[in-house]
Amino acid sequence: MQTYKTRAGYVVAALILSTAGLLPVSLAAQESVPVFIAIPERFPDVDARVVILREPGREIVVLNPASAGVTELGTGLSLLRRLRRERGQPTRGQMIPIVGFSRAPNLTPRDRARLETALDQLRTRPMANVGNLGRGRWLRLPDR
Amino acid sequence: MSLPRRFVPLLSAFLVAGCGHEPSTAVAVAEMHEGADLQFVIPAFSPELLMDHRGNVSDVREGFETAPASLLRPGEEEPERPDATALAAPTIWDASTDLTFHPKSLEAWAEHKYRGNKGRVEVTAFMREGGVAIGNRTGFEEGWHSWLSPFAHHVIANSIINLEKDCGLTADAQGKHEAWWEIAPGSGPSVFGKVGFSTTSGLASQPACPPTPTGGGGGGDGMSGDAAMCYIWLEYDLDSGEILDWQVIYCSGGG
Numbered sequence: 001m002q003t004y005k006t007r008a009g010y011v012v013a014a015l016i017l018s019t020a021g022l023l024p025v026s027l028a029a030q031e032s033v034p035v036f037i038a039i040p041e042r043f044p045d046v047d048a049r050v051v052i053l054r055e056p057g058r059e060i061v062v063l064n065p066a067s068a069g070v071t072e073l074g075t076g077l078s079l080l081r082r083l084r085r086e087r088g089q090p091t092r093g094q095m096i097p098i099v100g101f102s103r104a105p106n107l108t109p110r111d112r113a114r115l116e117t118a119l120d121q122l123r124t125r126p127m128a129n130v131g132n133l134g135r136g137r138w139l140r141l142p143d144r
Numbered sequence: 145m146s147l148p149r150r151f152v153p154l155l156s157a158f159l160v161a162g163c164g165h166e167p168s169t170a171v172a173v174a175e176m177h178e179g180a181d182l183q184f185v186i187p188a189f190s191p192e193l194l195m196d197h198r199g200n201v202s203d204v205r206e207g208f209e210t211a212p213a214s215l216l217r218p219g220e221e222e223p224e225r226p227d228a229t230a231l232a233a234p235t236i237w238d239a240s241t242d243l244t245f246h247p248k249s250l251e252a253w254a255e256h257k258y259r260g261n262k263g264r265v266e267v268t269a270f271m272r273e274g275g276v277a278i279g280n281r282t283g284f285e286e287g288w289h290s291w292l293s294p295f296a297h298h299v300i301a302n303s304i305i306n307l308e309k310d311c312g313l314t315a316d317a318q319g320k321h322e323a324w325w326e327i328a329p330g331s332g333p334s335v336f337g338k339v340g341f342s343t344t345s346g347l348a349s350q351p352a353c354p355p356t357p358t359g360g361g362g363g364g365d366g367m368s369g370d371a372a373m374c375y376i377w378l379e380y381d382l383d384s385g386e387i388l389d390w391q392v393i394y395c396s397g398g399g
Contacts, residue, residue: 036182044186048376053184055382060184075373092388093380095187099393100271100278101373131184138182 033089035080036060037122039068040136048097050076054083054090062133070115074105077115187380187387194376194392196283196303234260234323234337241319241343243269245350248307250395252283252345254319255300260337263287263299266320271305271374271395273313279374281305281393291325305374305393311353312372312397317345353397372397 036058043064044051050072051062061076079098107115122139130136236258243252252269266284270277283303307313320342327334374395379388 038182045188047191051186052375053186055184060182062186075371079373079375090379093185093187093382093385095378095380096375097378098373098375099280100276101371102273102276102278103371105371129181129183131182132186 033084034058035077035141036138037063037073037076037118037141038130038133038136038138039063039065039122040130040133041065042134042136044097044133046097048099049101050098052076052080052083052094052096052098054080054094054096056090056092060131062130065136068119070107070112070119071104073115073119074107074111075101078105185382185385187378187385189378189387189390193387193390194281196281196301196392197285232259234258234325234339236263236321236323236339236341239319239321239341239343241267241317241345243315243317243345243348245307245310245313245315245348247310250305250307250313250315250348251302252315252317253300253302254317254321254343255298256319256321256323257296257298258287258321258323259296260323260325260339261289261291261293262326262335263297263321263323265299265301265322267301267303267317268319269303269305269315269317271313271315273372273397278372279305279393279395291327305395306391308394308396309353311350313395314347314349316347319343319345350397 034057038060040062043066044062049064049067053060053062059080061073061080063072063076075098079096083094083096118139118141122137125137125139127135127137130138236256239254239256241252241254243250250269250271252267254265254267256263256265264284264286266282268280268282271279281303283301285299285301287297287299289297301319303317305315320340322338322340324338325336372395374393376393377391379390380386381388
Protein backbone atom coordinates (compact mmCIF):
# COMPACT_ATOMS: atom_id res chain seq x y z
CA MET A 1 0.00 0.00 0.00
CA GLN A 2 2.82 2.35 0.89
CA THR A 3 4.48 1.71 -2.47
CA TYR A 4 1.21 2.30 -4.27
CA LYS A 5 0.71 5.66 -2.56
CA THR A 6 4.24 6.70 -3.32
CA ARG A 7 3.82 5.80 -6.96
CA ALA A 8 0.55 7.70 -7.08
CA GLY A 9 2.37 10.65 -5.62
CA TYR A 10 4.95 10.50 -8.38
CA VAL A 11 2.20 10.34 -10.98
CA VAL A 12 0.52 13.44 -9.54
CA ALA A 13 3.89 15.13 -9.31
CA ALA A 14 4.54 14.34 -12.95
CA LEU A 15 1.18 15.82 -13.89
CA ILE A 16 1.90 18.98 -11.95
CA LEU A 17 5.29 19.35 -13.57
CA SER A 18 3.93 18.72 -17.04
CA THR A 19 1.18 21.26 -16.44
CA ALA A 20 3.72 23.72 -15.14
CA GLY A 21 5.72 23.15 -18.26
CA LEU A 22 2.80 23.59 -20.63
CA LEU A 23 0.75 26.46 -19.28
CA PRO A 24 3.40 29.09 -18.77
CA VAL A 25 5.20 28.52 -22.04
CA SER A 26 4.42 31.97 -23.36
CA LEU A 27 5.00 33.52 -19.95
CA ALA A 28 8.35 31.82 -19.57
CA ALA A 29 9.29 32.84 -23.08
CA GLN A 30 8.41 36.45 -22.54
CA GLU A 31 10.15 36.57 -19.21
CA SER A 32 13.35 35.42 -20.81
CA VAL A 33 13.38 38.48 -23.05
CA PRO A 34 16.48 40.48 -22.14
CA VAL A 35 15.85 43.93 -20.76
CA PHE A 36 18.33 46.74 -21.38
CA ILE A 37 18.42 50.11 -19.73
CA ALA A 38 20.12 53.03 -21.42
CA ILE A 39 20.96 56.64 -20.67
CA PRO A 40 21.84 58.47 -23.88
CA GLU A 41 23.49 61.84 -23.78
CA ARG A 42 20.70 63.09 -26.00
CA PHE A 43 17.23 61.98 -25.04
CA PRO A 44 14.79 61.38 -27.91
CA ASP A 45 12.90 64.44 -29.07
CA VAL A 46 9.73 63.28 -27.39
CA ASP A 47 7.80 64.89 -24.59
CA ALA A 48 8.37 61.99 -22.22
CA ARG A 49 10.09 61.12 -18.97
CA VAL A 50 10.90 57.55 -19.97
CA VAL A 51 10.76 55.79 -23.34
CA ILE A 52 10.20 52.06 -23.61
CA LEU A 53 11.17 50.18 -26.77
CA ARG A 54 9.87 46.68 -27.33
CA GLU A 55 11.18 44.54 -30.13
CA PRO A 56 10.86 40.83 -30.78
CA GLY A 57 13.47 39.33 -28.51
CA ARG A 58 14.43 42.30 -26.37
CA GLU A 59 13.18 45.35 -24.55
CA ILE A 60 14.90 48.65 -23.77
CA VAL A 61 14.11 51.28 -21.16
CA VAL A 62 15.57 54.62 -22.23
CA LEU A 63 16.02 57.09 -19.39
CA ASN A 64 16.35 60.83 -19.66
CA PRO A 65 19.84 61.86 -18.48
CA ALA A 66 18.36 64.94 -16.87
CA SER A 67 16.08 62.98 -14.58
CA ALA A 68 17.16 59.34 -14.50
CA GLY A 69 16.44 57.93 -11.08
CA VAL A 70 14.89 55.03 -9.27
CA THR A 71 11.43 56.53 -9.75
CA GLU A 72 11.81 56.69 -13.52
CA LEU A 73 13.41 53.26 -13.85
CA GLY A 74 10.89 51.64 -11.54
CA THR A 75 8.00 53.21 -13.42
CA GLY A 76 9.40 52.07 -16.75
CA LEU A 77 9.92 48.51 -15.56
CA SER A 78 6.51 48.31 -13.96
CA LEU A 79 4.80 49.44 -17.16
CA LEU A 80 6.97 47.08 -19.16
CA ARG A 81 5.86 44.19 -17.03
CA ARG A 82 2.23 45.12 -17.48
CA LEU A 83 2.61 45.49 -21.24
CA ARG A 84 4.15 42.03 -21.43
CA ARG A 85 1.23 40.61 -19.55
CA GLU A 86 -1.52 42.46 -21.37
CA ARG A 87 -0.19 42.80 -24.90
CA GLY A 88 2.12 39.81 -25.25
CA GLN A 89 5.26 39.79 -27.30
CA PRO A 90 5.57 42.32 -30.12
CA THR A 91 5.86 41.26 -33.73
CA ARG A 92 7.19 44.66 -34.79
CA GLY A 93 8.74 47.59 -33.02
CA GLN A 94 6.82 49.27 -30.24
CA MET A 95 7.73 52.63 -28.78
CA ILE A 96 5.97 53.68 -25.60
CA PRO A 97 6.87 57.14 -24.30
CA ILE A 98 5.71 57.60 -20.72
CA VAL A 99 4.68 61.23 -20.80
CA GLY A 100 4.05 61.60 -17.10
CA PHE A 101 3.30 59.99 -13.78
CA SER A 102 2.24 61.34 -10.49
CA ARG A 103 4.56 59.73 -7.98
CA ALA A 104 7.11 57.02 -7.40
CA PRO A 105 6.11 53.39 -7.94
CA ASN A 106 5.43 51.28 -4.93
CA LEU A 107 8.76 49.54 -4.34
CA THR A 108 9.96 47.44 -1.45
CA PRO A 109 13.24 48.55 0.13
CA ARG A 110 14.89 45.52 -1.45
CA ASP A 111 13.74 46.35 -4.97
CA ARG A 112 14.59 50.00 -4.48
CA ALA A 113 18.12 48.98 -3.50
CA ARG A 114 18.35 46.77 -6.60
CA LEU A 115 17.28 49.60 -8.85
CA GLU A 116 19.76 51.96 -7.21
CA THR A 117 22.50 49.41 -7.75
CA ALA A 118 21.51 49.01 -11.38
CA LEU A 119 21.62 52.76 -11.91
CA ASP A 120 24.99 53.03 -10.17
CA GLN A 121 26.38 50.34 -12.42
CA LEU A 122 24.85 51.94 -15.48
CA ARG A 123 26.50 55.27 -14.69
CA THR A 124 29.92 53.66 -14.42
CA ARG A 125 29.64 51.79 -17.71
CA PRO A 126 31.90 52.90 -20.55
CA MET A 127 30.47 55.27 -23.13
CA ALA A 128 29.17 53.59 -26.27
CA ASN A 129 26.77 54.21 -29.11
CA VAL A 130 23.21 53.97 -27.88
CA GLY A 131 21.00 53.27 -30.86
CA ASN A 132 20.48 56.27 -33.09
CA LEU A 133 20.65 58.59 -30.10
CA GLY A 134 24.39 58.98 -30.19
CA ARG A 135 26.70 58.35 -27.27
CA GLY A 136 25.53 57.09 -23.92
CA ARG A 137 25.65 54.21 -21.50
CA TRP A 138 23.70 51.00 -21.41
CA LEU A 139 23.36 47.94 -19.25
CA ARG A 140 21.63 44.63 -19.60
CA LEU A 141 19.55 43.66 -16.59
CA PRO A 142 20.20 40.03 -15.86
CA ASP A 143 17.36 37.55 -16.13
CA ARG A 144 15.94 36.50 -12.88
CA MET B 145 8.11 14.70 13.08
CA SER B 146 8.75 14.03 9.44
CA LEU B 147 6.64 14.20 6.34
CA PRO B 148 5.30 10.94 4.95
CA ARG B 149 7.31 9.83 1.96
CA ARG B 150 4.34 10.08 -0.34
CA PHE B 151 4.28 13.86 0.07
CA VAL B 152 7.88 14.31 -0.99
CA PRO B 153 7.37 14.15 -4.76
CA LEU B 154 4.32 16.38 -4.49
CA LEU B 155 6.15 19.03 -2.51
CA SER B 156 9.10 18.80 -4.86
CA ALA B 157 6.83 19.27 -7.84
CA PHE B 158 5.18 22.33 -6.32
CA LEU B 159 8.58 23.76 -5.46
CA VAL B 160 9.93 23.29 -8.98
CA ALA B 161 6.76 24.58 -10.60
CA GLY B 162 6.68 27.59 -8.29
CA CYS B 163 10.28 28.53 -8.99
CA GLY B 164 9.62 28.29 -12.70
CA HIS B 165 7.02 31.01 -12.42
CA GLU B 166 9.10 33.59 -10.66
CA PRO B 167 8.79 36.83 -12.57
CA SER B 168 11.87 38.22 -14.21
CA THR B 169 10.94 41.86 -14.22
CA ALA B 170 11.96 42.32 -10.64
CA VAL B 171 15.49 43.52 -11.03
CA ALA B 172 18.48 41.62 -9.78
CA VAL B 173 21.82 43.04 -10.67
CA ALA B 174 24.31 40.26 -11.03
CA GLU B 175 25.88 40.18 -14.41
CA MET B 176 26.02 42.39 -17.43
CA HIS B 177 27.10 42.07 -20.97
CA GLU B 178 30.13 44.06 -21.97
CA GLY B 179 29.07 44.98 -25.48
CA ALA B 180 30.37 47.98 -27.31
CA ASP B 181 27.25 49.46 -28.81
CA LEU B 182 23.57 48.94 -28.25
CA GLN B 183 21.87 48.91 -31.63
CA PHE B 184 18.31 50.17 -31.98
CA VAL B 185 16.38 52.82 -33.85
CA ILE B 186 14.10 55.36 -32.24
CA PRO B 187 11.56 56.18 -34.95
CA ALA B 188 11.09 59.84 -35.79
CA PHE B 189 7.58 61.22 -35.74
CA SER B 190 5.93 64.58 -35.86
CA PRO B 191 4.27 65.86 -32.69
CA GLU B 192 1.26 66.67 -34.89
CA LEU B 193 0.73 62.94 -35.18
CA LEU B 194 -0.36 63.00 -31.58
CA MET B 195 -2.89 65.80 -32.02
CA ASP B 196 -6.59 65.19 -32.29
CA HIS B 197 -7.69 66.61 -35.62
CA ARG B 198 -10.53 65.34 -37.74
CA GLY B 199 -10.09 67.90 -40.45
CA ASN B 200 -13.74 68.88 -40.50
CA VAL B 201 -14.23 72.06 -42.43
CA SER B 202 -17.31 73.92 -41.41
CA ASP B 203 -18.12 75.01 -44.91
CA VAL B 204 -16.91 74.32 -48.40
CA ARG B 205 -14.29 76.59 -49.83
CA GLU B 206 -16.20 78.95 -51.96
CA GLY B 207 -16.25 82.50 -53.14
CA PHE B 208 -13.10 84.47 -53.45
CA GLU B 209 -9.83 82.67 -53.56
CA THR B 210 -6.69 83.65 -55.29
CA ALA B 211 -5.87 80.84 -57.62
CA PRO B 212 -2.21 80.11 -58.12
CA ALA B 213 -1.01 81.44 -61.43
CA SER B 214 -0.30 77.94 -62.56
CA LEU B 215 -4.00 77.11 -62.28
CA LEU B 216 -5.24 80.07 -64.28
CA ARG B 217 -6.29 79.32 -67.80
CA PRO B 218 -4.76 81.26 -70.65
CA GLY B 219 -6.39 84.65 -70.85
CA GLU B 220 -7.89 84.33 -67.38
CA GLU B 221 -7.01 87.05 -64.94
CA GLU B 222 -6.57 86.79 -61.24
CA PRO B 223 -9.78 87.97 -59.57
CA GLU B 224 -9.68 91.21 -57.74
CA ARG B 225 -8.99 91.05 -54.06
CA PRO B 226 -11.56 92.52 -51.70
CA ASP B 227 -10.84 95.74 -49.91
CA ALA B 228 -9.71 94.74 -46.47
CA THR B 229 -10.91 97.98 -44.95
CA ALA B 230 -14.42 97.24 -46.12
CA LEU B 231 -14.70 94.07 -44.09
CA ALA B 232 -16.10 94.17 -40.59
CA ALA B 233 -13.63 93.38 -37.85
CA PRO B 234 -13.65 89.67 -37.04
CA THR B 235 -15.32 88.88 -33.75
CA ILE B 236 -15.74 85.85 -31.50
CA TRP B 237 -18.65 85.12 -29.20
CA ASP B 238 -20.20 82.21 -27.28
CA ALA B 239 -16.75 80.78 -26.66
CA SER B 240 -16.50 77.97 -24.15
CA THR B 241 -14.43 75.01 -23.06
CA ASP B 242 -15.79 71.99 -21.23
CA LEU B 243 -14.99 68.35 -20.58
CA THR B 244 -16.49 65.16 -19.25
CA PHE B 245 -15.37 61.70 -18.24
CA HIS B 246 -16.90 58.84 -20.19
CA PRO B 247 -16.27 55.18 -19.39
CA LYS B 248 -12.65 54.58 -20.38
CA SER B 249 -12.16 58.01 -21.91
CA LEU B 250 -12.04 61.71 -21.24
CA GLU B 251 -13.44 64.10 -23.79
CA ALA B 252 -12.71 67.82 -23.77
CA TRP B 253 -14.07 70.27 -26.29
CA ALA B 254 -13.91 73.95 -27.09
CA GLU B 255 -16.11 75.92 -29.45
CA HIS B 256 -17.04 79.41 -30.51
CA LYS B 257 -19.02 81.39 -33.00
CA TYR B 258 -17.25 83.97 -35.07
CA ARG B 259 -17.41 86.48 -37.83
CA GLY B 260 -14.57 86.38 -40.31
CA ASN B 261 -13.93 83.82 -42.98
CA LYS B 262 -11.58 81.72 -40.93
CA GLY B 263 -11.88 80.47 -37.39
CA ARG B 264 -9.71 78.14 -35.41
CA VAL B 265 -10.22 76.51 -32.06
CA GLU B 266 -7.72 74.45 -30.13
CA VAL B 267 -8.44 72.49 -26.98
CA THR B 268 -5.94 70.88 -24.64
CA ALA B 269 -7.09 68.40 -22.01
CA PHE B 270 -4.83 68.08 -18.98
CA MET B 271 -4.92 64.87 -16.99
CA ARG B 272 -3.99 65.13 -13.34
CA GLU B 273 -3.65 63.06 -10.25
CA GLY B 274 -3.40 64.77 -6.90
CA GLY B 275 -2.87 68.08 -8.63
CA VAL B 276 0.10 66.77 -10.63
CA ALA B 277 -0.25 66.96 -14.41
CA ILE B 278 0.63 63.58 -15.89
CA GLY B 279 -0.38 64.00 -19.51
CA ASN B 280 -2.23 66.11 -22.02
CA ARG B 281 -3.56 66.01 -25.51
CA THR B 282 -4.45 68.78 -27.90
CA GLY B 283 -7.05 68.80 -30.62
CA PHE B 284 -7.88 71.54 -33.11
CA GLU B 285 -10.21 72.41 -35.94
CA GLU B 286 -10.42 75.21 -38.45
CA GLY B 287 -13.43 76.68 -40.16
CA TRP B 288 -13.02 78.10 -43.63
CA HIS B 289 -15.64 80.11 -45.46
CA SER B 290 -16.20 82.58 -48.21
CA TRP B 291 -15.51 86.16 -47.21
CA LEU B 292 -18.82 86.98 -48.93
CA SER B 293 -20.81 84.85 -46.51
CA PRO B 294 -22.87 87.10 -44.23
CA PHE B 295 -23.59 84.36 -41.74
CA ALA B 296 -22.00 83.69 -38.40
CA HIS B 297 -19.88 80.59 -38.32
CA HIS B 298 -19.22 77.99 -35.70
CA VAL B 299 -16.16 75.85 -35.04
CA ILE B 300 -15.66 73.11 -32.47
CA ALA B 301 -12.74 70.85 -31.62
CA ASN B 302 -12.37 68.03 -29.20
CA SER B 303 -9.61 66.03 -27.60
CA ILE B 304 -9.93 62.45 -26.43
CA ILE B 305 -7.74 60.73 -23.85
CA ASN B 306 -8.12 56.99 -23.39
CA LEU B 307 -8.39 55.74 -19.85
CA GLU B 308 -7.58 52.33 -18.50
CA LYS B 309 -9.37 52.79 -15.22
CA ASP B 310 -12.41 54.76 -14.27
CA CYS B 311 -11.07 56.08 -11.01
CA GLY B 312 -8.48 58.30 -9.45
CA LEU B 313 -7.99 61.03 -12.05
CA THR B 314 -9.00 64.63 -12.44
CA ALA B 315 -8.85 66.74 -15.55
CA ASP B 316 -9.33 70.23 -16.85
CA ALA B 317 -9.03 71.84 -20.26
CA GLN B 318 -8.06 75.05 -21.96
CA GLY B 319 -9.43 76.34 -25.24
CA LYS B 320 -7.85 78.86 -27.59
CA HIS B 321 -10.25 80.69 -29.90
CA GLU B 322 -9.32 82.64 -33.00
CA ALA B 323 -11.03 84.29 -35.95
CA TRP B 324 -9.73 86.36 -38.84
CA TRP B 325 -10.15 87.31 -42.44
CA GLU B 326 -8.00 85.57 -44.95
CA ILE B 327 -8.24 86.47 -48.60
CA ALA B 328 -6.20 83.67 -50.02
CA PRO B 329 -6.23 80.85 -47.50
CA GLY B 330 -2.76 79.86 -46.58
CA SER B 331 -1.08 83.06 -47.71
CA GLY B 332 0.22 84.96 -44.72
CA PRO B 333 0.16 88.53 -46.02
CA SER B 334 -3.55 88.27 -46.79
CA VAL B 335 -4.45 87.55 -43.17
CA PHE B 336 -5.76 90.53 -41.25
CA GLY B 337 -7.79 91.48 -38.24
CA LYS B 338 -6.94 88.36 -36.27
CA VAL B 339 -8.59 88.20 -32.85
CA GLY B 340 -8.27 85.54 -30.20
CA PHE B 341 -8.50 84.65 -26.55
CA SER B 342 -8.61 81.64 -24.24
CA THR B 343 -11.22 79.99 -22.08
CA THR B 344 -10.84 77.31 -19.45
CA SER B 345 -13.08 74.55 -18.22
CA GLY B 346 -13.91 73.60 -14.70
CA LEU B 347 -12.39 70.59 -13.01
CA ALA B 348 -13.84 67.13 -13.65
CA SER B 349 -13.06 64.18 -11.41
CA GLN B 350 -13.38 60.44 -11.41
CA PRO B 351 -14.30 58.70 -8.18
CA ALA B 352 -11.39 57.76 -5.94
CA CYS B 353 -9.84 54.36 -6.55
CA PRO B 354 -10.38 51.72 -3.87
CA PRO B 355 -7.33 51.17 -1.71
CA THR B 356 -5.06 48.35 -2.78
CA PRO B 357 -2.30 46.53 -0.91
CA THR B 358 1.00 48.34 -0.91
CA GLY B 359 4.54 47.09 -1.07
CA GLY B 360 3.88 44.33 -3.52
CA GLY B 361 7.38 42.90 -3.34
CA GLY B 362 8.57 44.70 -6.42
CA GLY B 363 6.51 42.47 -8.60
CA GLY B 364 3.72 44.98 -8.74
CA ASP B 365 2.53 46.09 -12.11
CA GLY B 366 2.86 49.75 -11.33
CA MET B 367 -0.86 50.19 -11.79
CA SER B 368 -1.96 48.66 -8.55
CA GLY B 369 -1.17 50.64 -5.48
CA ASP B 370 1.12 52.75 -7.62
CA ALA B 371 1.27 55.99 -9.46
CA ALA B 372 -1.05 57.21 -12.13
CA MET B 373 0.62 57.55 -15.50
CA CYS B 374 0.03 58.46 -19.11
CA TYR B 375 1.76 56.93 -22.09
CA ILE B 376 1.61 56.85 -25.86
CA TRP B 377 1.69 53.73 -27.99
CA LEU B 378 3.48 53.68 -31.35
CA GLU B 379 4.27 50.74 -33.58
CA TYR B 380 7.00 50.99 -36.19
CA ASP B 381 8.80 48.98 -38.81
CA LEU B 382 12.02 47.63 -37.36
CA ASP B 383 13.97 48.08 -40.58
CA SER B 384 12.79 51.46 -41.83
CA GLY B 385 11.69 53.05 -38.56
CA GLU B 386 8.44 54.07 -40.27
CA ILE B 387 5.52 54.60 -37.91
CA LEU B 388 2.86 52.04 -38.74
CA ASP B 389 0.26 52.58 -36.05
CA TRP B 390 -0.28 54.72 -33.00
CA GLN B 391 -2.70 55.06 -30.12
CA VAL B 392 -2.83 58.31 -28.24
CA ILE B 393 -2.91 58.67 -25.30
CA TYR B 394 -3.52 56.26 -22.44
CA CYS B 395 -3.81 57.26 -18.82
CA SER B 396 -4.47 55.26 -15.72
CA GLY B 397 -5.23 56.37 -12.22
CA GLY B 398 -3.29 55.02 -9.31
CA GLY B 399 -4.88 53.22 -6.46
